[in-house]
Amino acid sequence: MALEPGVEKVSHGDLQLKTVELPNNSIIPFRKILNCKVLNWNEYKNLDIEIKDFDFIVEIIFAKNRRTDVIPRSSIIRCSLDEYFKILKMCGSLEDDEQPTLKELILFKSFPNPVERNKVLVIINPNGGKGKAHKIFHSKSKPILLASNNTQIHIKETTYHREAYHFVKNHPNLLKYNIICCASGDGIPHEVLNAIYHRPDRMKIFQELVISQIPCGSGNALSLSCHGTSNASLATLNILKGRVEQMDLMTVQQPSYKDNLDSIDDETTAHNTRVSFLSQAYGIIAESDINTEYLRFLGPSRFEIGVTAQVLRKKKYPCDVMVKFGKDSKQQIKQHYLDILKQKTEEQHSGSGIYDEELMANVYTFDGKQEFKQLNEKDMSPQYYLDQSPVNDLPDSEWCYLDSQLTKNLNIFYGGKMPYIAPDCKFFPAAIHNDSFIDLVISDSKTSITRMASILLNLDKGDHVIQPEVTHLKVEAFRLIPHVAKSVISVDGEKFPLEPMQCEVLSKICKMVFMEQGGFKETGFEVM
Numbered sequence: 001m002a003l004e005p006g007v008e009k010v011s012h013g014d015l016q017l018k019t020v021e022l023p024n025n026s027i028i029p030f031r032k033i034l035n036c037k038v039l040n041w042n043e044y045k046n047l048d049i050e051i052k053d054f055d056f057i058v059e060i061i062f063a064k065n066r067r068t069d070v071i072p073r074s075s076i077i078r079c080s081l082d083e084y085f086k087i088l089k090m091c092g093s094l095e096d097d098e099q100p101t102l103k104e105l106i107l108f109k110s111f112p113n114p115v116e117r118n119k120v121l122v123i124i125n126p127n128g129g130k131g132k133a134h135k136i137f138h139s140k141s142k143p144i145l146l147a148s149n150n151t152q153i154h155i156k157e158t159t160y161h162r163e164a165y166h167f168v169k170n171h172p173n174l175l176k177y178n179i180i181c182c183a184s185g186d187g188i189p190h191e192v193l194n195a196i197y198h199r200p201d202r203m204k205i206f207q208e209l210v211i212s213q214i215p216c217g218s219g220n221a222l223s224l225s226c227h228g229t230s231n232a233s234l235a236t237l238n239i240l241k242g243r244v245e246q247m248d249l250m251t252v253q254q255p256s257y258k259d260n261l262d263s264i265d266d267e268t269t270a271h272n273t274r275v276s277f278l279s280q281a282y283g284i285i286a287e288s289d290i291n292t293e294y295l296r297f298l299g300p301s302r303f304e305i306g307v308t309a310q311v312l313r314k315k316k317y318p319c320d321v322m323v324k325f326g327k328d329s330k331q332q333i334k335q336h337y338l339d340i341l342k343q344k345t346e347e348q349h350s351g352s353g354i355y356d357e358e359l360m361a362n363v364y365t366f367d368g369k370q371e372f373k374q375l376n377e378k379d380m381s382p383q384y385y386l387d388q389s390p391v392n393d394l395p396d397s398e399w400c401y402l403d404s405q406l407t408k409n410l411n412i413f414y415g416g417k418m419p420y421i422a423p424d425c426k427f428f429p430a431a432i433h434n435d436s437f438i439d440l441v442i443s444d445s446k447t448s449i450t451r452m453a454s455i456l457l458n459l460d461k462g463d464h465v466i467q468p469e470v471t472h473l474k475v476e477a478f479r480l481i482p483h484v485a486k487s488v489i490s491v492d493g494e495k496f497p498l499e500p501m502q503c504e505v506l507s508k509i510c511k512m513v514f515m516e517q518g519g520f521k522e523t524g525f526e527v528m
Contacts, residue, residue, distance in 0.1 A: 012152040015146040019074040033110035033159030035061040035149040072147035090133040098525035110295040115244035133216035137183040140232040158173040168195035179210040185217015224420035228521035246508035253386040278492040279416040283317035286490035318447035320481040321402040326437040327474035383506040409444040429523035436507040437474035477504035
């Protein structure tokens with residue numbers, strides 16, 4: 001099949017692999033192994049199975065630490081027959097006629113998650129962050145992908161705004177890949193997810209395709225939350241090794257989408273709905289994000305500068321907010337978080353497969369499979385539509401208005417699904433990837449500047465959400481009605497129209513790569 005226009009296939013000949021000699025008694029963790037080759041496996045077939053002094057000669061390709069990065073390296077090691085049977089036992093009992101090769105066992109232990117990620121489409125935004133996305137991917141990420149077992153890599157580099165959206169939405173055979181990696185900030189994942197959502201075969205694509213981020217932008221919240229890092233080489237290693245799970249997305253509705261007044265989408269866009277994976281902001285956060293685009297060259301610092309400027313001005317952004325509550329008190333949120341954490345811990349120590357002390361996680365048996373929620377079209381659509389009733393009317397009896405004393409003096413309105421929005425900023429420390437809730441953080445301008453500054457200076461710890469001046473909720477849906485003449489709304493860091501906005505969670509519809517133990521990088525919320 002011919003390649004798509006503008007897509008480059010990467011040759012494995014591009015990989016320049018150095019062989020290193022490791023000190024005696026060195027250990028290469030399975031989580032660092034990318035590939036291997038048993039150099040004398042054929043000789044094994046002629047050996048008596050009881051012979052114990054036979055050594056396999058194995059070439060291991062692994063991710064070696066170098067300063068803050070990991071780089072692919074090769075090393076030749078010896079593996080005894082006893083060690084072969086030890087690994088075989090760790091991978092589960094098999095019939096003799098199904099006895100796997102040593103290479104199969106090593107690769108199974110090295111890639112315990114059964115979801116394949118070997119057919120990779122990389123979408124690069126060369127203007128991402130400080131304009132170094134192309135260099136970051138090719139120098140830090142591509143070598144790791146090339147060194148990994150059986151990877152096929154294709155690269156699409158965008159040349160204009162929203163090209164990723166148009167490319168993915170109109171692609172005739174998107175399932176020739178099993179993962180899309182966005183080498184960018186958070187803008188390209190937003191485009192890719194909306195492109196899939198607006199495809200007629202969206203249910204099938206979301207069921208099969210994995211989405212992830214290689215951090216190459218000024219905002220790398222997806223990578224920080226899912227991979228626990230903003231380093232491109234470490235994130236790439238986690239893309240290959242991490243656990244694939246289904247994550248909630250959020251629908252976003254505004255009146256202008258239906259009429260396409262901003263000319264962003266084509267005429268076939270699904271109703272007046274888009275999707276968000278990260279956040280929705282109004283007030284200080286939105287203006288700090290959108291109105292500092294001219295400071296993009298500063299990287300993540302531009303956001304902090306914008307927030308500081310707005311706080312000092314004590315600006316307020318009046319609005320009305322309706323919500324469908326999930327957890328309406330900080331005590332309920334804490335208990336919900338602890339319950340999920342307990343369930344996760346129990347699942348790690350039970351279920352199919354063995355418990356791997358090295359990964360501190362559940363590992364599947366050799367022929368095991370991971371089960372996913374089977375999606376249907378109802379899962380893809382919101383329960384409530386913004387245009388079904390007057391904008392000031394509650395959609396039904398399960399909704400209510402938030403206190404007007406809070407919303408008329410509001411300065412921060414921030415809804416989100418991921419805990420980290422910057423390397424040192426746990427804005428949503430109680431966020432859980434598949435709990436079917438949106439986390440809301442709200443504050444008002446009546447809080448003194450010194451107190452507000454103190455709260456915002458604790459964003460690295462995440463304990464701002466437990467402060468009495470901050471409202472912290474988990475909701476199934478919300479509607480925001482701005483009452484200012486001039487401002488912005490930000491969704492996933494992208495500028496959206498200043499008009500009523502309704503958001504609703506879509507439960508477990510998108511496959512993403514998470515930490516090896518599953519879920520987001522830990523925030524420590526349970527001890528706050």
